[in-house]
Amino acid sequence: MTEIRWATFDCYGTLIDWRHGIATGIDLIFPGRGQELLETFNRHEPAVQAETPALRYREVLTESLRRTANDAGLTLLPDDADVLAASIPYWPAFDDTAAELQRLRDAGWRVALLTNCDRDIIGAAQRRLQSPVDAIVTAEDVGAYKPDHRHFRRFADTFDARPGNWVHVAQSYFHDMVPAAALGIPRVWVNRLGESDDPTIADAVVTDLDRLTETVIDVSGRYLRPDV
Missing domain, CATH: 1.10.150 (DNA polymerase; domain 1)
Incomplete structure (x- = not known):
């Protein structure tokens, strides 16, 4: 399977x-x-x-x-x-959001949101994405805000997500890249703002979502365990 x-x-x-x-x-x-x-x-x-x-x-x-x-x-x-x-x-989605989320889904990836907001807010916002979302973990669900690790731990425990079948993608260095690195989660930093933080904390750095699907596949492949 x-x-x-x-x-x-x-x-x-x-x-x-x-x-x-x-x-x-x-x-x-x-x-x-x-x-x-x-x-x-x-x-x-x-x-x-x-x-x-x-x-x-x-x-x-x-x-x-x-x-x-x-x-x-x-x-x-x-x-x-x-x-x-x-x-x-x-609030509007970025111009590159809808198309690249759909490309990920077409490539066989499921899409989830780990978000620092409430359930009702993210429910209303999903229509802006114009692409289905398969799972959501909110701050309201875990009683904490990133960079606290609880979003990531809840997702991992619920969906058996781990390096090799999970890549986290985010713009915020503070809220997402730092905790994902600490937890060993494969990660892509979307540095939309041209920030000067240390890029080596991420497995890949992009400036927008164009061709994100290829980047996610590449990063995931680095964490696949060889057959034994």
């Missing part, structure tokens, strides 16, 4: 344009300030996740936005505080 092969993905930042979503959401309530405040938000979000790992992601978004507005000396009206949680189902 053919062994099931899994490609797991972080969703936001890798498949869906997280930075566009955050910046655009901020622009709705503080016009013209979205790009300016994006990095401040990006600094607060992992801190909120680490402080309160059981907090649902929609609340993480809201609290991170409150802290961002406070740092900038801006008044965030109570009715505006949930703008990011309300708009997240509309």
Whole structure:
């Protein structure tokens, strides 16, 4: 029987344009300030996740936005505080997402999401991917946010995933590449932002999802055990 092969993905930042979503959401309530405040938000979000790992992601978004507005000396009206949680189902997928997910599936790979968000949010976001997803592990499921290892351990235990039949693909160095490396999970870093972190932590580095299927197959092959 053919062994099931899994490609797991972080969703936001890798498949869906997280930075566009955050910046655009901020622009709705503080016009013209979205790009300016994006990095401040990006600094607060992992801190909120680490402080309160059981907090649902929609609340993480809201609290991170409150802290961002406070740092900038801006008044965030109570009715505006949930703008990011309300708009997240509309954040767009990257142009290369749908086609490459389908190419992976056509090559015989199953696709799963290991995501730092809530079940209802990722459910609404799946329509943006335009390709079926075979499994999902959320922060709500495991009670923690990556880079905590619980997403990866839950997936491995549930689906008998291991090096040789599993490759993890993600944009975030901090949330995904570091824990995947620590756990010995084959990994592809999608360095969309041209970041300068040490690339040797990954088995392969790409700048987008074009020809990702070939990269995943190559990385997986390096971990296959020879027949004995």
